[in-house]
Amino acid sequence: MKLDLVNSFLSWRMKKRFHQIELFKKYPFEVQAEVLQSLLGAAADTEWGKRYDFKSISSEEEFSERIPLSQYEDMEDEIQRVRNGADDVFWPSEIRWFAKSSGTTNSKSKFLPVSSEHIEDCHFKGGKDLLSIYCNLYPETKIFSGMNLRLGGSTFVDNEAINSYYGDVSAIIIENLPFWVEMRSTPNNKISLMSEWEAKIEAISNTSMREDVASIAGVPSWMMVLLQRILEISGKKYIIDVWPNLELYMHGGVNFDPYRPQFEELIGKEINYLETYNASEGFFGIQDTHEPGEMLLMLDYGIYYEFIPMDQYQGTDSKTISLSEVELNKSYAVVISTNAGLWRYLIGDTIRFTSKNPYRFHITGRTKHFINVFGEELIVENAETALTEVCHQCNCRVHEYTAAPIYMKKNESGAHQWLIEFEKRPDDLEEFARLLDQKLCTLNSDYEAKRYKGMALRPLEIIEARKGLFFDWLRSKGKMGGQNKVPRLSNDRGHIDELLALQS
DSSP states (O other), X not given: OHHHHHHHHHHHHHHHHHHHHHHHHHSHHHHHHHXXXXXXXXXXXXXXXXXXXXXXXXXXXXXXXXXOOBOHHHHHHHHHHHHTTOOSSSSSSOOOEEEEOOOOSSXXXXXXXXXXXXXXXXXXXXXXXXXXXXXXXXXXXXXXXXXXXXXXXXXXXXXXXXXXXXXXXXXXXXXXXXXHHHHXXXXXXXXXXXXXXXXXXXXXXXXXXXXXXXXXXXXHHXXXXXXXXXXXXXXXXXXXXXXXXXXXXXXXXXXXXXTHHHHHHHHOSOOEEEEEEEETTEEEEEOOSSSSSOEEEOOSSSEEEEEEEGGGOBTBTOOOBOGGGOOBTOEEEEEEEETTSOOSEEEEEEEEEEEETTEEEEEEEETTBEXXXXXXXXXXXXXXXXXXXXXXXXXXXXEEEEEEEEOOBTTBOBEEEEEEEEEXXXXXXXXXXXXXXXXXXXXXXXXXXXXXXXXXXXXXXXXEOOTTHHHHHHHHTTOOSTTOOOOOBOSSSHHHHHHHHHOO
């Protein structure tokens, strides 16, 4: 009875926030203009504020004209100063947390500033809004009657002299959660923040399988590892036999479509799935409808958005457009200015808007994750869509994959080489490769043109990866768990050659 009252009260509180979400859906441009002015006002007396005279900026156009676009490399020296203890560089409040990126755009680690405002008004607000939206979609939910299992990364001391830390953004959130959230979460912080990933999986499995878990949250690839281990330890056939009241999986970080059949099989009953877009740089989107595939752009989290059409993308020399200028079904690079001091920052992700009333979008890939050696312009969205459809045709499932070019030789055209680890392999790998090549042609006219008579591109090649290959590669890179992911497409052979070296 007490848990039912708690569930009813928390559900009511979450639904109250939904009215504010409706406000920015109705007035998106006004809300974004207000966010920008608030950011400029807050940072006016910082080094960046004085350098670019934030106090005199009175319009969005003036903002984009005066402040240059930046990537991590452009800010790295100043971020390092903040890590060494400098204050008021690009944001006025103390910054003692740094989100270490998974490094999927390049091999170099990035340490992105996370202010107290960013934790509270962006990440925490995003978590609360996720639950508010879920309660609105499913008014009869009972998730607050059970525990939430969170699968995050770890944090480490960055600078002991100033008491600063770095780590996966999921771990930073866990470290700063209020006590009442901790009371309804499993495992406890000590286990959640363990740095040795395999020991963490064991500890979470043995602890959480005895709890009444109603919701789970984490990156799909690592969550699958955890659920499989729980089934091994418990001896149960399905996760629902371990957690009979499980009703929600909150996921993000990678395209979920290839994973969905595997989760449905593991869990053993139909549950609800909700996608989020919570990156190291900020919390950007939440699925707000019953149907998967698109997310609502969250406009009141202390983040101001600009966009670069990908057909005009030239890195930091690009020209941006505002939210009011975007078009549907066109791919854009995302530029953000945030309440953590990132100013006109290229996050490296690309999105495609599916709706403008309200603004909903679909993640299409990365500005640096594509294959365009032969002019084919193959993007992650093409690859994910093709794989999902061909797996359905061939009754198989992909666990992990990456693809890279095979360069032209003197008398031989080029090709794409796919390294795929199957959860359930196709009966005929050659037929799978033929169908995948065919599907990519229907999805991407540039790829189709380069495949014409095999003049530039011959049929793609598939190498079947041994079980655990990608897991071993991530472990060799020190990238176990958290938000670490396998790069899907590469314009060179660096990643795939390393993986092939571990294949035998």
